[in-house]
Every structure is written in structure tokens, then in C-alpha cells.
Amino acid sequence: MAKAVQLDTGKAPGAGANQKGGTTTKLKNLFSLLVCGSLLASTLAGCSGSSTAQNNTAASGGDDAVTIKVFSNLTDRTSGQGLIEQTIFDAYMAENPNVTIEVEALDDESYKTKFKAYATGGNMPDLVNIWCSPSFLDEVVAAGTLEPLNADDYADYGFTEGSLDGVTYDGQIYGLPRNTDVLGFYYNKDMFEANGVEVPTTWDELLEVAQVFQDAGISPISMDGQDKWPLAHFINCMIGTVKGADTYATMVNSVQNSDYSDPVWNDTISAAAEQASLLFQPGFETTDYATSLNLFVNGQSAMFFMGSWEMSMAPDFEVGYFTMPDFDGDGEGVIGAYNGGGYAVSFSSAVKEEAIALLNYMFEPENWSNLSWKNGVCMSAQDSTQYLTGNETALQNDIINALNNASGITGMTYNDLGDSAYKTLPEDSTAEVLSGMISVDDFFANLQNG
Amino acid sequence: MVGQEKKGFRISTLLLIVLAVIQLFPLIWLIDFSLVESDQLFTSGILVWPSPFRWVNYTRALFESNFLHYLFNSILINALAVILVVVFATMASFACTRMRWELSGFVSLLLMMGLMIPIHATLLPNYIIFSKIKILDTILALLIPYVAFSLPQGFFLTSSYMDSVPKELEEATVIDGCGVYRTLMIIVLPMMKASIATVSIMTYLNNWNEFVMAMTFLSSPDWKTLPFAVLEFTGQYSSDYAIQFAVMTLSALPAIVIYILLNKNITKGVAMGAVKG
Amino acid sequence: MHKLYSNKLVIFSLVLPGLLTFLIAILAPIVLSVYYSLTDYSGLGAANFTGLANYAALVQDEVFWRALLNSVLLALGFICIQHPIAVLVAWKLDRLQGKAEGLLRCIYFLPNVISVAVIAYLWKFIYNPNFGLLQKVLELFGYEGSFNALGSGTAIWAVLVVLVWHGFGWGMLIYYTGIKNIDQVVYEAAALDGATSSQTFFRITLPMMKPVIKYNVTLAIISALKQMETVYLLTNGGPGNETQFMATYLYKQASGSYKYGYGNAISVVFIVICLAATVLMNKLFAERKEAV
Structure with a gap:
């Protein structure tokens, strides 16, 4: 067995410390939660x-x-x-x-x-x-x-x-x-405090929070729309809060049968398309990954929608994390992870x-x-x-807590469930419907005909 | 009448200057924000005065990266391409304009076909060919297409120039017993200086900034060229705009220096390309 | 004539290097492209012969027509926006004389020598609606919204602006040398006749520039058809497929969706279109020449 590798960096939190903590x-x-969740993916x-x-x-x-x-x-x-x-x-x-x-x-x-x-x-x-x-x-x-x-x-x-x-x-x-990978919102705690808003727990609250920031001249959510897949993940997370444990099965069924008749599709896509300009920064559909991250890190947006792999970001403000607020408001659902x-x-x-x-x-x-x-x-x-070191950052703890408090995970998004030729269709269509280039009806027509 | 002319002249001069500002300002903006802190890009001013000048952006861009290596690659590959195009074009032109053979016209036509073929249409099949003959990720993967796609223009310029050069002198030398090759070297080449300069400049302008083939055919840093530095840096320093701007400035710099040095020749070259082309 | 001049071996050795590069880098890939365009090759595994299926699909592919339309639009942009300005500027520049002439000429051409990789990234920053130069300039003029030039509807124009800006110096320089080549005696004669400067421009400069204009227009059309790198790095054909050009589209098909055969069908049609355009332009201009 090889020796453990020592990381050559000074800035990493908790480097070197190795005590086991209460977490x-x-x-x-x-x-154990991941075990349950990922079983879904085995189909x-x-x-x-x-x-x-x-x-x-x-x-x-x-x-x-x-x-x-x-x-x-x-x-x-x-x-x-x-x-x-x-x-x-x-x-x-x-x-x-x-x-x-x-x-x-x-x-x-x-x-x-x-x-x-x-x-x-x-x-x-x-x-x-x-x-x-x-x-x-x-x-x-x-x-x-x-x-x-x-x-x-x-x-x-x-x-x-x-x-x-x-x-x-x-x-x-x-x-x-x-x-x-857990998908969710990184948020600027200082900015939330300065504008007197709390972490939203429902979709309506998210819209209210977004409005507060819009009124203050701040982009609410920084979104990487040019790469398109984050938009699909956003929808996937919304659906997760509605369908709960059935999310993955719903996705697979829809993709394999080109059947998007489940009302959750229309509900989430319509809502996201309607509110995209309220929620996301101007020009989100042409913003690339690095720029969307930089907007958040440089205090140009209050939130950043992305996966947990960005947890090492170190801006000069305090960062928190929450997962997709409950879309249908029934208090149940799973979080986006895979x-x-x-x-x-x-x-x-x-x-x-x-x-x-x-x-x-x-x-x-x-x-x-x-x-x-x-x-x-x-x-x-x-x-x-x-x-576990016990020295986890607040952001790390937020992400663990988000996972622990959830009842399950979504598994893969709909754009990843077909082969590579299929992938461009749902991704292009999602980007186009959210940026207002096509109607919601066109979106479903595209997916069904593809 | 005279006053009107003068006024018209003033307005048009003003427009010329406005146009110059439009052409230049994006570059000034680029340089400006390469000398400040990264987050100053988000401030409201159009330009900011760097205080202090953050030259560290440049030193990091230069030395924390493969910049100098890529610059060397760019110079080497382009120099080789220029030399090969000049040599191949002169040889082929001599054969097609001076020598007597039946297929001369057909070969000329073949060589000039390349002028019309879009270089990017060969991207996909060339990838397979190059991988089959095992030259992917080598200097040849860039050199062959660079030469191939600059040769038609070079051949065209050279042969039309050669047509205007008197034949008597070389015919005399050939009769004197010099071989064709020696005649080409001793007599023809020195007379071709002007067209060689033009062909060199056009080849350089064609290839110096080429990007898509470099991206597709190369993988290791061994032979990557300068345009790649920009792509690599935007990934490597994705959160630091100032460094990205410094890299963009640095990548643009060699071409600008070459342009300023060769300004007159480039102007002539482009003009000759136009007149002959 | 000396017999050395018809020595087949010497001739062969002289044209061999040129022909060889042509064969390897141009002809062979085209032949291969034609072959793959007749298959359903995905880039992986085996290729099955499917006849003209890819071409049939291509005719019905809206994005392909969009790409072609974009090329036409770009060519029109060059011819209707870039070139008139370039001709006028070249003309004025010629009359400026002195140091300013050289300096301005140098400035106009400068963007042209800069790598498209730099240009594309630079303009991406300029166009950014959150912190870009364009947004800041608009705000300076009292604009309160956020303008996303690369967004739906305006993206193709934003691309056009970059390409016109980048290529302006080249076109200008060709016109400029064309004007320089006009004999001063002609102008002097016109001045003696009392011609105003606009009369001189329209009656003397423009007509004498005809061959140069023809060359430049041909160049503009060809380069519009061949456009790839700036667009690839600036928008990658998006949003949607609004700024797709033939070269970016074939690249997207082959490398994005494992549609290698289809990508090659686009390549082949792309080549045919470029050849046809060149031949057409030559024919058109050659006939005119006879008429004049």
C-alpha cells in the first residue's frame, strides 16, 4: 500500500489536521443515503x-x-x-x-x-x-x-x-x-444579509428573493447558460422537488418513450422559462462557465447555480449553499445529485x-x-x-447538511440519459426555451420528434 | 469654394480619426485591464488608471506558463512553412512557366485548386489520415497543411512574377552547361526577391494566427503554437481576468512587432497579392 | 530551346514537392471526405454504406441553410458596410499625405495581424452585458438596461461587427494601394477642369479602381464562405444555431454528435459551394471585362 500523498498547499483549510469530528x-x-439514491441509477x-x-x-x-x-x-x-x-x-x-x-x-x-x-x-x-x-x-x-x-x-x-x-x-x-456531485445554489451570505433576505425554501420565496436583488441592481443567480447542461440540471432539480423518489424513473420513462405528458414537465419548464429573466443574470444564455463563476466570486451576483465540485471557491465574502427550493410547496422532494x-x-x-x-x-x-x-x-x-477532519468549512458543512436533510437524490438528468447524438437535442431545446427563443410548446415538440 | 473644400477636409479628417479610435480602442482597453487588479474590470469606468501598474500579471503570464515555448514553436513552424512554400513555389513555377511538357497546364491548375478549397473542410479527414500515418501531435501535422494551403497562392504569385522576368539570361546559362538547378539558384532566385518577399509575408499572415488545426491535430505542449496560449490560459487562470488580458496582450505582441518592423513590406505584399491575385 | 528544358526527370523533381503536399493535405482528404459522406460512420466502429442518405438529410437540414444564409449575410455585410467605408477611407488617406497617412494606415491594419483567438476572446469580454466595454459605453449614453449583443436576434450582427472590424484594414489596404497606383496626371487634369473632390472620386477614382474592387469583392465572398475560427471561439454557432457557418456546423456535427459521415457530407458540399462561387465570380467578372 502506498503512502498517503501530502498536498503542497498552504491555503487549503484543514490540511494536515486529521482528527475525527462530530460530523x-x-x-x-x-x-447510506447515496446508496439508496444511486440504486435508482442502476436501471x-x-x-x-x-x-x-x-x-x-x-x-x-x-x-x-x-x-x-x-x-x-x-x-x-x-x-x-x-x-x-x-x-x-x-x-x-x-x-x-x-x-x-x-x-x-x-x-x-x-x-x-x-x-x-x-x-x-x-x-x-x-x-x-x-x-x-x-x-x-x-x-x-x-x-x-x-x-x-x-x-x-x-x-x-x-x-x-x-x-x-x-x-x-x-x-x-x-x-x-x-x-x-450535488447541484444547488452557492450564495453570498453578506449580500443576503445586507438585503435582508433569507435562504428561500420554496419556489415562490426564490422568486421574491430574486426580485429583491433585481430591485437592488444585483443579478440574483449567476448561470452558465452557454454550456446548456447547467440549465438542464436546474430543471432536473426542480422536478426532483416535485416527483421525489420517482424523479429518475420519470426522466428515464420520458426519454425512452419520448413521452413528456407528465404535467411536471410542463409545470417546471413553463415556470423556468417565464422567470428566467428574473432569476438569472442578463445574457445568461451566452455566459460561459468561468464567467458565471467569476460574476459570483466578484460580488456581481447573489447566487451561483452549480455543482458541489466548486466548494473550494474562496471569495472574500462568506459563502453558503442551499439546494433547489421546493417547487410545488408540498415540503417533499429529493435533491439534485449524481x-x-x-x-x-x-x-x-x-x-x-x-x-x-x-x-x-x-x-x-x-x-x-x-x-x-x-x-x-x-x-x-x-x-x-x-x-472527516472536524475542520470542514462552513460551505462544506452546508453541502453535507443539504444531503443529510434530503430524502433522496435525483440521479442523472434527462439530457444525459440518451446517447451523445441525443444529448444536444434536450440541451439546445432547454437553452432555447429558457432564453425565450422558442415557446414551451416548441420545446416539447422538439423533444417528442427527436 | 476653397473654404468649403477645407471644411470638408476637416470633417473627413475627423472621421478618419474616429475610425482610428474604433480600430484601436478595444486594444487599448485590453492593455489597460491587463495592468490592473482582476476585479477592477467590474468597476463602472470605461478605462481605469492602473495604480500601481501590475506588471506582475505579465511576469506571471510569461513565466508560469508555456508562453515562451509556444512562441518559439510559432516562430519555428512559421519560418519552416515560409521557407518550404517559397522553395516549392519557385521550383514548381519554374517547371510550369519555363519548361516544356504536356502536363504543365494541368499541374498548374491542380496546384491552384487549393486556392478555392476551404481549409476547414479537410479538418475531419485529415485527422484520420494524420493519425494513420502517425504524424498527429508532431510538427508535420501543422507544417503539411500550412504549406499545402499557402502553396497555391505562393505558386500563383511566383509564376506570374516569373512570367515578367526576362528569360534570356537563364537560357544563356543553361546553354553554358549549368544544370537547371544551378540556373534556378544562381540566376533566377536573385531576380525573384520581390516576389519571394511577398510570398513570405502572405504565408506568414495566413498561418501565424491559425488556430483550429493546431487545436485538433496537437495534444501535447511540444508543438503547440501561440494562439493556443490564449485558450490554455483562459482555462488555467479562469478566475483571474487581468492575467487573461495580459496573456492576450502578450500573444498579440509578436505579430504587432513583426507588423511594425515589416510595415512597408507587408503593405507592398498585400498590394501585390491583390494586383496579381 | 535547350533539351534540358524538356527533361522529364528534372521537371518531375521540380513539381514533386508541391504536388505531394497537394496530394496529402488537400486531395486525399477530399477523396476520403467523399467516401465517408456516403456512410453512416460515427467516428467509432464500422462505417456502413448508406448512399446519398446524408445528402438527402442535408437538403432538409434547416441549420445547414441557415449557415449558408449567414455566409451570404456576412458577404453582404463586407460588401455593403466594410468596403464602402474602406474605399472612402483609402481615398481620404491618400490625400492626407505626410506622417499622419502612414500612422493611420498602420492603425487601421493593426487588428488584422492579431490572432483570431485573441480577437474572439477580447470581443467576448467587450460584449459581456455585465461588465463589458460595450455595456459601459451604452451606460455612458444613458442606457439603463443590459444589452447582450451575443443574445438571440443580435448575435449574427455582433459577429458581423467583429469580422468587419477585424478585416477592415486588409480591404482598406488593397483599395489604398489601388488608389496609389492611379496616375497623378489624371487628377491634375481633373483639377484643371475644375472638378470638385467628390466629382473626382466618383468620376475618376472609382471607375479606375474597378479591377481592385472586383478582386476585393471576390475575396470578401470567399472569406465569408470560409469563416470559421472567430465564430467558433466567439459564439460556437449559438445561441441556438443563429450564428452557425458551414465550417462551424460541420465541426459541430462531427465532433459534437458523432455524426462523422454527416459532417463529411457538409464538408463536400462546402467545397463544392466554394468552388462554384469562385468559378462564378471569375466568369462574372471576366465577361464584364470584355464588355468594358
Whole structure:
């Protein structure tokens, strides 16, 4: 077993401290909760993949020089997840002097484009980032692009039950999930206080809060509308507060049968389309990820709708977090969460065994799981209760509490439930209906005909 | 009459200056906000006076990144492309304008076809071809298309210029027993200085800022070129606008310096391209 | 004529490098493109021959027509906005003389040498309705809302502005050298006849500039058709598909949706359109030349 990696940063909260705190039991609840929630995700339809499983024993101790090419979507290598990833790579290279790890990092959208180019050219880098959903994996797995992994290798890794479902095709796993992602609103506590508003618990309250900020000349919610998927997540979260435990089943049913007759669709889409200009910043439909984050961090908006992977943001005001306020006001519902990003090894890699060894090393619990949590970066998809420090930031605690107080999670969004060709349709349509380019009727016509 | 003319002249001069401001102001804005704190972009003024000047944005942009490496790549790849285009164009032009063979017209036409083919239409198949012949992520992946798509123009300019150069001298040397190659080197090339300058400049202008092929065909930082620095930095420093602005300024700088140095030649080059093209 | 001049081996060696790059980087991909355009290849796995299905789909694809329309719009923008200003500016610049002439010419051309990557990102910032330069300028004039130039309805115009701004210097420079080439004697004669400056412009400068204008117009149409990089980085075809151009669309189809075969069908049609446009322009202008 390799030593735990030390993160080389001063600013990370709680780095180095390792005592177990009172939040342990809460996190245990959280993980049992995730177990229930993710079971829903196991109904995923899978494509047949070439299953030539092989036993991969870690084999990087040889003397031959090995270069492992890594293709990552974490562009910022000096903070957040990128720093954790790089830190683990650096530690691995220090322990295995014969190994050189070359990282190519591109932002999400460029990453997806280049990934397809690699898949087409048959020259995929050795260790790659993936998204654990059909929209990313279906075609890739069917084409045999990814190397099947040996599930037994990860028996002791503490992956929460259900977290491997997204990467499982015909009982064979093709990758490992990186995180448990919770979708919600980061909010500027100082700004909320200065404007005398409280965290909204219902949709109507959210609209009232938005109006207060609009009147004060502040954009209420900063939204990354150019990438479109955050808008789909927003809708998904709204539906989660209505359909509760049935959310995922509703989505799957609608997508597979092109049937959007359940009134929840019309209710949520209509409301979001009607209120988008009240809720989001001007020009949200053309604002990219970085800009939407920067607007919030620089005090230009009161809230920021995004996943829990941004929990390491450190603006000069206090940040809180809440999940989607109850849309139908019945006090019940689930919160938006799923296993998003992850890693896989390329089938055509010439250094397969070494790449798998590196992947396994990354996900040894003391590494990714431990480092990402201790440094307030994100929640791994593994049981990391043992790494609770008691020094979690207020923001981290907000996110844990949001999970603990929820009765379940939504699972994947509707845009991720079909293959990649399908994905553009619901995403484009959602962006178009929320920015007022098409009517709600057109939206459903698009989805039904697609 | 004279007064009216003068007034008209003044108004038009004013308009010329307004236009110059429109052309220049976005760049001034860029430089301005590359010298301040990142969050000053959110203040209300159109321009801010940097106090103090945050040169650290530039030092970080320069040294915390691959900027200098990419600059070197850009210079190398472009220099090679220019040389190859000039050489290939001169060789082919000589063969097609001076020498006697049946297929001369057909080959000329083939070489000039490239003028009409949109470069981005070859992006998808070239990716597959380059991956099959294993030159993806090497300097060749950029060099081959850069040369191929600048050659038609280079060939066109060179051969039309060659037509206007007298043949007697070279014919004499060939008769003197010099081979075709030596004649080309010793007699023809020196006479072609003007067209070589034009071809070089046009090739440089075509390729220096090329971006999509660099993005598609390259993956490791080994051969990435300058336009890539901008993309990479916006990811790397996504929260720091001032540094992004500094990187954009730095990326623009080499081309601006080259332009100011070669101002006269570039003007001539563009003009000659137009007259001949 | 010396026999060396018809030595096949020498000729072959001279044209070989040029032909080879043409073959590898232009002809081979086109042939491959035609092949893939007849299949349902997704970029992964096997390719099945589907005949002209991709082309049939293309004809009915609204976005493709939109992309073509956008190219036409852009060409019109170049010809109707950029070029008249460029001709006038070139004319005025020529009469300015002295240091100002060189300086202004330099300033006008400057944006042209800057990488499209920089230009696109810069204008994205300028257009940002929350903190961009445009918004601040509008506020200066008392505008109270937020103007999202890249939003639905205005995006194509916003793209047009950037491209006109970026390419202005090039067009201007060509006109400028065209005007410089006009013999001063012609102007002197006109001045003796008492022609006003606008008369000189319309009766002498413009007619004598005809070949240059033709060249510039052809260039504008071709570059409008070929447009890709600025749009790709500025809007990536959005919002919706409002600013889609042929090159960005084929890229989106192949790299965004695993529709590699379809993307290649767009490539092929794209090439045919560019070839047709060039031939058409040449024909059109050649006939005119005979008529004149």
C-alpha cells in the first residue's frame, strides 16, 4: 500500500489536521443515503461492450521508462481538483521514478470535442477523464474504446453502492467515478444579509428573493447558460422537488418513450422559462462557465447555480449553499445529485497495465478521497467518513447538511440519459426555451420528434 | 469654394480619426485591464488608471506558463512553412512557366485548386489520415497543411512574377552547361526577391494566427503554437481576468512587432497579392 | 530551346514537392471526405454504406441553410458596410499625405495581424452585458438596461461587427494601394477642369479602381464562405444555431454528435459551394471585362 500523498498547499483549510469530528455520523447518513439514491441509477440501459476482462496486477515497478499520457478536464493545475490530481501524479512519479506522467488538460467543452477526435483516430491517451452517463459512454463503450477494469480490484476502495452503475455495461466496469456531485445554489451570505433576505425554501420565496436583488441592481443567480447542461440540471432539480423518489424513473420513462405528458414537465419548464429573466443574470444564455463563476466570486451576483465540485471557491465574502427550493410547496422532494466525472483507461493504450496501476493508486482511499475532502475541494464517490477532519468549512458543512436533510437524490438528468447524438437535442431545446427563443410548446415538440 | 473644400477636409479628417479610435480602442482597453487588479474590470469606468501598474500579471503570464515555448514553436513552424512554400513555389513555377511538357497546364491548375478549397473542410479527414500515418501531435501535422494551403497562392504569385522576368539570361546559362538547378539558384532566385518577399509575408499572415488545426491535430505542449496560449490560459487562470488580458496582450505582441518592423513590406505584399491575385 | 528544358526527370523533381503536399493535405482528404459522406460512420466502429442518405438529410437540414444564409449575410455585410467605408477611407488617406497617412494606415491594419483567438476572446469580454466595454459605453449614453449583443436576434450582427472590424484594414489596404497606383496626371487634369473632390472620386477614382474592387469583392465572398475560427471561439454557432457557418456546423456535427459521415457530407458540399462561387465570380467578372 502506498503512502498517503501530502498536498503542497498552504491555503487549503484543514490540511494536515486529521482528527475525527462530530460530523462523522452525519456523513455516514449521507453515504447510506447515496446508496439508496444511486440504486435508482442502476436501471440504466447498457450497450454491449467488448468484455475481454483481464487481471491487472499493479505492475509499474519495472525498470523500463514508461510515459503515461493523461487527458484531463481539470485545466487549473494549481487549485481545486486540478491541484489534487496533479499532486497525486507528482507523488506517483516520485514513488515510481521510471514513470513519467504527461497531462493534457482542456476545459470541458473542448475536452469533449477532442475526446471524440481521439476516439475517431484510435489514438486515445492512456488515462482519460470520462463522464459516467450514457450520453458520454454509450458509443464509446460500444466501440470498445475503453479498457474493462477488474471490479475485484476495488472491493476495498469503499465506492458507495450504486456509484459504479454509471460505468457498468453488461456487468463489466469501464471506469471509476471521481465524485458525488450535488447541484444547488452557492450564495453570498453578506449580500443576503445586507438585503435582508433569507435562504428561500420554496419556489415562490426564490422568486421574491430574486426580485429583491433585481430591485437592488444585483443579478440574483449567476448561470452558465452557454454550456446548456447547467440549465438542464436546474430543471432536473426542480422536478426532483416535485416527483421525489420517482424523479429518475420519470426522466428515464420520458426519454425512452419520448413521452413528456407528465404535467411536471410542463409545470417546471413553463415556470423556468417565464422567470428566467428574473432569476438569472442578463445574457445568461451566452455566459460561459468561468464567467458565471467569476460574476459570483466578484460580488456581481447573489447566487451561483452549480455543482458541489466548486466548494473550494474562496471569495472574500462568506459563502453558503442551499439546494433547489421546493417547487410545488408540498415540503417533499429529493435533491439534485449524481456521480458525474470519472476516469477510464484507453483500450488501445500501449501502457495499459501502468495506466491501470496509476488509476488504482489515485483512488486508493487515502489519495483522492482523502485529499479532496480534507482540502475542501469535493466529495469523492467513495466512503470517506474516516477522513472527516472536524475542520470542514462552513460551505462544506452546508453541502453535507443539504444531503443529510434530503430524502433522496435525483440521479442523472434527462439530457444525459440518451446517447451523445441525443444529448444536444434536450440541451439546445432547454437553452432555447429558457432564453425565450422558442415557446414551451416548441420545446416539447422538439423533444417528442427527436 | 476653397473654404468649403477645407471644411470638408476637416470633417473627413475627423472621421478618419474616429475610425482610428474604433480600430484601436478595444486594444487599448485590453492593455489597460491587463495592468490592473482582476476585479477592477467590474468597476463602472470605461478605462481605469492602473495604480500601481501590475506588471506582475505579465511576469506571471510569461513565466508560469508555456508562453515562451509556444512562441518559439510559432516562430519555428512559421519560418519552416515560409521557407518550404517559397522553395516549392519557385521550383514548381519554374517547371510550369519555363519548361516544356504536356502536363504543365494541368499541374498548374491542380496546384491552384487549393486556392478555392476551404481549409476547414479537410479538418475531419485529415485527422484520420494524420493519425494513420502517425504524424498527429508532431510538427508535420501543422507544417503539411500550412504549406499545402499557402502553396497555391505562393505558386500563383511566383509564376506570374516569373512570367515578367526576362528569360534570356537563364537560357544563356543553361546553354553554358549549368544544370537547371544551378540556373534556378544562381540566376533566377536573385531576380525573384520581390516576389519571394511577398510570398513570405502572405504565408506568414495566413498561418501565424491559425488556430483550429493546431487545436485538433496537437495534444501535447511540444508543438503547440501561440494562439493556443490564449485558450490554455483562459482555462488555467479562469478566475483571474487581468492575467487573461495580459496573456492576450502578450500573444498579440509578436505579430504587432513583426507588423511594425515589416510595415512597408507587408503593405507592398498585400498590394501585390491583390494586383496579381 | 535547350533539351534540358524538356527533361522529364528534372521537371518531375521540380513539381514533386508541391504536388505531394497537394496530394496529402488537400486531395486525399477530399477523396476520403467523399467516401465517408456516403456512410453512416460515427467516428467509432464500422462505417456502413448508406448512399446519398446524408445528402438527402442535408437538403432538409434547416441549420445547414441557415449557415449558408449567414455566409451570404456576412458577404453582404463586407460588401455593403466594410468596403464602402474602406474605399472612402483609402481615398481620404491618400490625400492626407505626410506622417499622419502612414500612422493611420498602420492603425487601421493593426487588428488584422492579431490572432483570431485573441480577437474572439477580447470581443467576448467587450460584449459581456455585465461588465463589458460595450455595456459601459451604452451606460455612458444613458442606457439603463443590459444589452447582450451575443443574445438571440443580435448575435449574427455582433459577429458581423467583429469580422468587419477585424478585416477592415486588409480591404482598406488593397483599395489604398489601388488608389496609389492611379496616375497623378489624371487628377491634375481633373483639377484643371475644375472638378470638385467628390466629382473626382466618383468620376475618376472609382471607375479606375474597378479591377481592385472586383478582386476585393471576390475575396470578401470567399472569406465569408470560409469563416470559421472567430465564430467558433466567439459564439460556437449559438445561441441556438443563429450564428452557425458551414465550417462551424460541420465541426459541430462531427465532433459534437458523432455524426462523422454527416459532417463529411457538409464538408463536400462546402467545397463544392466554394468552388462554384469562385468559378462564378471569375466568369462574372471576366465577361464584364470584355464588355468594358
